[in-house]
Amino acid sequence: GESVGLHLPTLSVQEGDNSIINCAYSNSASDYFIWYKQESGKGPQFIIDIRSNMDKRQGQRVTVLLNKTVKHLSLQIAATQPGDSAVYFCAENIYGNKLVFGAGTILRVKS
Amino acid sequence: DAGVIQSPRHEVTEMGQEVTLRCKPISGHNSLFWYRQTMMRGLELLIYFNNNVPIDDSGMPEDRFSAKMPNASFSTLKIQPSEPRDSAVYFCASSRRDSSTDTQYFGPGTRLTVL
Numbered sequence: 001g002e003s004v005g006l007h008l009p010t011l012s013v014q015e016g017d018n019s020i021i022n023c024a025y026s027n028s029a030s031d032y033f034i035w036y037k038q039e040s041g042k043g044p045q046f047i048i049d050i051r052s053n054m055d056k057r058q059g060q061r062v063t064v065l066l067n068k069t070v071k072h073l074s075l076q077i078a079a080t081q082p083g084d085s086a087v088y089f090c091a092e093n094i095y096g097n098k099l100v101f102g103a104g105t106i107l108r109v110k111s
Numbered sequence: 112d113a114g115v116i117q118s119p120r121h122e123v124t125e126m127g128q129e130v131t132l133r134c135k136p137i138s139g140h141n142s143l144f145w146y147r148q149t150m151m152r153g154l155e156l157l158i159y160f161n162n163n164v165p166i167d168d169s170g171m172p173e174d175r176f177s178a179k180m181p182n183a184s185f186s187t188l189k190i191q192p193s194e195p196r197d198s199a200v201y202f203c204a205s206s207r208r209d210s211s212t213d214t215q216y217f218g219p220g221t222r223l224t225v226l
Contacts, residue, residue, distance in 0.1 A: 043217035097213045101154040
């Protein structure tokens with residue numbers, strides 16, 4: 001039978017290259033954003049977060065950029081490794097501590 | 112430190128049966144969340160608790176679903192009666208609300224199959 005479901009965008013990168021994963025969020029009042037990584041068979045794993053009073057935040061090999069004007073969030077991964085292969089989700093804090101997750105992006109790293 | 116603990120990891124049941132999923136949040140966390148993940152709808156918030164009190168259950172699909180948090184270290188999500196369309200991976204997450212971060216940490220999930 002036909003398979004129906006979310007069609008996640010896929011980003012394929014060569015090992016060692018930089019990866020950029022993009023996300024558009026919906027609510028201009030959102031004040032907190034998180035990137036999660038989900039490997040097959042596991043729960044989402046926190047990568048990095050950013051508050052709306054910032055436009056850039058750096059972690060180890062990862063950088064998150066926030067553009068509130070166009071409601072856009074990006075995750076940059078430097079020197080991508082095979083272990084980075086996963087589905088990446090952005091999430092926005094709508095109110096209180098309620099998060100709304102994006103559909104996700106599949107990252108495939110080619111060796 | 113132990114992360115969020117969920118049990119069982121896998122559950123296979125027949126339509127009409129009651130299913131109970133369990134979650135132990137990270138010690139010291141005062142918010143707990145139940146999510147459902149499917150290929151069709153992605154990751155959806157079902158309900159969340161602050162200090163053991165349900166705050167928002169607008170994501171609970173219907174009356175067949177119920178969740179409880181009798182104390183700070185334990186929560187259950189119950190489906191009665193279960194239906195094949197409830198098949199999904201159910202995640203529990205917890206966070207500590209303070210001035211610096213509301214980061215939610217996820218458990219490994221329970222994969223539910225309803226035949």
